[in-house]
Amino acid sequence: xxxxxxxxxxxxxxxxxxxxxxxxxxxxxxxxxxxxxxxxxxxxxxxxxxxxxxxxxxxxxxxxxxxxxxxxxxxxxxxxxxxxxxxxxxxxxxxxxxxxxxxxxxxxxxxxxxx
Amino acid sequence: xxxxxxxxxxxxxxxxxxxxxxxxxxxxxxxxxxxxxxxxxxxxxxxxxxxxxxxxxxxxxxxxxxxxxxxxxxxxxxxxxxxxxxxxxxxxxxxxxxxxxxxxxxxxxxx
Numbered sequence: 001x002x003x004x005x006x007x008x009x010x011x012x013x014x015x016x017x018x019x020x021x022x023x024x025x026x027x028x029x030x031x032x033x034x035x036x037x038x039x040x041x042x043x044x045x046x047x048x049x050x051x052x053x054x055x056x057x058x059x060x061x062x063x064x065x066x067x068x069x070x071x072x073x074x075x076x077x078x079x080x081x082x083x084x085x086x087x088x089x090x091x092x093x094x095x096x097x098x099x100x101x102x103x104x105x106x107x108x109x110x111x112x113x114x115x
Numbered sequence: 116x117x118x119x120x121x122x123x124x125x126x127x128x129x130x131x132x133x134x135x136x137x138x139x140x141x142x143x144x145x146x147x148x149x150x151x152x153x154x155x156x157x158x159x160x161x162x163x164x165x166x167x168x169x170x171x172x173x174x175x176x177x178x179x180x181x182x183x184x185x186x187x188x189x190x191x192x193x194x195x196x197x198x199x200x201x202x203x204x205x206x207x208x209x210x211x212x213x214x215x216x217x218x219x220x221x222x223x224x225x226x
Contacts, residue, residue, distance in 0.1 A: 004158070031212065041117070042204065043159070043216035056213070091158050101147065102212040106158030 002026045004094050004107035012113045018080040021110045024073055025094030031102050032075045033093040034060075034067055037109070043091065049075065050097070082114045118142045119207050121217035129225050134192040136220050138205030141186065145207040149214070150179060150190050153202040162203070163190070195224045 005024045013019055025032050034046040047067040048056040057067060064083070069075045079086055089111050093104040120139045128134045136150075146167040151159035165172040165179045165188070172179050178191045192199055205217040 009156075035216075040218065042119075042121075042218035043206075043214075045213060048212060050212075093158070097212075100211045101208065103161070104214070106151075106160065108156060108158050 004092055004105055006090075006092050006107040006110050008110055009108065010111045010113075012115065013082055014115055015083055016081045017114075018078065019082045019086075019112060019114075021077045021090055021092075021112070023075040023077075023092030023094075023107060025075060025092070026105060027073075029094035029096055029105070031095045031097060031104075032069060033095075033102075033104060034075070034077050035091040035093065035106075037089040037091060046077070046090075079112075082112075084114045087112055087114050117218075118145075118215045119205055119217040121203075121205055121220050123220050124218070125221045125223070127223045127225060128195050130197060131194045134190075134195045134199065134222055134224070136190040136192075136203050136205070136222070138188050138190075138217055139186060140188075140207050140215075142207070142209060142215070143186070144209040145215075146210055147208045148179070148181060148188050149206045149208075150177075151204040151206060151216075153204065153219070159204055192222075195222075197224050197226060200224045 007022045032049040035043045046060045052069040066078045089109045091109045093106045095102040095104040149164040150162040152162045153159040181188045202219045204219045206214040
């Protein structure tokens, strides 16, 4: 049963600290998404990778957030420095392209709390 | 700018009855619509979808209806079961990879 895995599942940190969230996409998937879930906005797209190349990071605050795919089995999302307003659940999703669309499979999320 | 809106944050329904979840959108370029289901401590999972060339799609107990003129879609669950208690997200795309999600509706099915 192939699944997207995310670590850590929970993270509590103090304002100003660096936070790194990791995602292992499903083997064979060529696309990776990062989303942030907040109560008011639902799921917001932060970044999109295809074949490890970042194609869209327009949803990401550029001054403090960065996303990378060091290899096909690992995607990372970093926040430096973290702020209380970053508190949210961060989801990674992977998928395969079907024409222009991508069927997305979500990981369990990382719940981040910044105090 | 919320392009997909789920105006009911929660819904409570008796087991065996129908659950109706509603979703409105503002972007007329959206041509593909999806519903995702999410249990606590898990990620969203795909439930059902509909293309804009259709007005109805059915999969077992789940039916999605699309009214393009009203920019409105709904998800019907009949009959509702306790295992359907979850958060349901409506999502839409405009012909590409990008999904715009609503804020979600929490469904509680009472025994």
